[in-house]
Amino acid sequence: MKPVVYVVDDDHAVRSSVVNLLTAEGFDACDFATGKGFLAAVSLDTPCCLICDIAMPESSGLDVAAALAREDMVIPIIFMTGYGSIPLTVQAMKAGAKEFLTKPVIPEQLLGAVREALALDEANYFRRRELADLRCKHASLTPRERETMGLVIGGLLIKQIAHELGVSEIMAKIHKRNLMEKMAARSLPDLVRHAERLRILKSGTR
16 A cells, blocks of 8 residues: 555656656656546545646646545645746645645655655545445445435434335335445444435435
8 A cells, every 4th residue: 555646747857857756765656747647547545645737738736626626536735836926825725735836846845745745645545445435335225225315314213214215114124224234334323424424415304
């Protein structure tokens, strides 16, 4: 589980120098000339961070950050730019930047930022693994069990759930028991917390 540092910059010379610096320091680096190429290949299977040029012709660093956010792919981002300004710095920080560096980047400054970013993502990595596990569990539910889950977290009683599903109370209990087992939820609060992490909406009313 060795961390990966992603480098995205349309300037080949800059990209190569950053990758050479990182590999010389023992980091695994993976570089891309475009944000699109990075987004198609990025994997969150290991702790990682992103070093990204903020001004690129195809898609800006801010566009890349926004695309990651839309996919719930939260990783530390170190933005680089050939020019710095207060408004741009504010934009970068709002986009989730861990650091904002002006080119030419001071090697020690970049390496320090990378070490901090990877340390930060260690904790994020385990949260991502937990979320991926939850998504697999939810994917294993049958359509009826997913429907039951929405009703259960909505606070409905077995009798109400049975009515909503158009089944007997015994069958409603079976659906509830199955989904609790598959979701590894020991209690209703557990199931609600899982649902919140998966952004599953409640169904029905109390």
